[in-house]
Amino acid sequence: MSLLIFAYRKLDITHRKSDLNYRLMELTRKLSDLQQYSANIADGSVSMSDMMNTPCSMFGRQMMYMQYAHNGALFGANQKMAMMQPMIAMQMQQMGNNPQYQQMYQQWIFRSLYQQERERMGKQEAKLLNEQEKQIQAEKMKIETQLKMLDQELESVKQGEDAAVKQWKPEYTA
Numbered sequence: 001m002s003l004l005i006f007a008y009r010k011l012d013i014t015h016r017k018s019d020l021n022y023r024l025m026e027l028t029r030k031l032s033d034l035q036q037y038s039a040n041i042a043d044g045s046v047s048m049s050d051m052m053n054t055p056c057s058m059f060g061r062q063m064m065y066m067q068y069a070h071n072g073a074l075f076g077a078n079q080k081m082a083m084m085q086p087m088i089a090m091q092m093q094q095m096g097n098n099p100q101y102q103q104m105y106q107q108w109i110f111r112s113l114y115q116q117e118r119e120r121m122g123k124q125e126a127k128l129l130n131e132q133e134k135q136i137q138a139e140k141m142k143i144e145t146q147l148k149m150l151d152q153e154l155e156s157v158k159q160g161e162d163a164a165v166k167q168w169k170p171e172y173t174a
Contacts, residue, residue, distance in 0.1 A: 003168065006161035013154045017147060024143045031136045033057045038129045041065060041122060065125055073117035080113045081106075 033055035040050035046066050054062050081088075088109060092102045 003161065003164050006157055006164060009157045010154065010161070013150050013157065017150050017154075020143050020147050020150070024140060024147070027136050027140050027143070030057070031133065031140070034129060034133055034136070037062060038126065038133075041125060069118055069121040069125070072121050073114050076117035076120070077110055077113035080117075081110055084109070 036053065036055050037058035040046060040054055040062065046062060051062070088106065092105065095101055095105065
């Protein structure tokens, strides 16, 4: 083979490796951001500290999650509270006619239902995040395999280039 073909092939392999390394770096950053976001919402709520530590790429998603989780938990808690109303009314009759106790009891039940729904929403989001993480890990493995193959091909091209140089090298005998 011609030396130019080897030089072109080396350049092509180097360019492809550069592209793949860049993509690998992007995926690593995305995975890190995803893991940071996941840690921020792990407890089902988002504190001010969590907001400050959220990567920029995940800020919009975190805002949507907060709204979705709150609205979903509110809706779910209201539905369950309505279904439980006959049972709650029966229990409140047994408490007596103290409206303050009855109101505190209803608030306690609603807060418990709301918290259960928030946890359910958090588990849904965690499941989605886990799936995304698996996809990113799979793509990273694929790229790492491609990089190893390109390294092997580059080594082969270098050996071929060395052989071509020896073939074209003039030999002087004295």
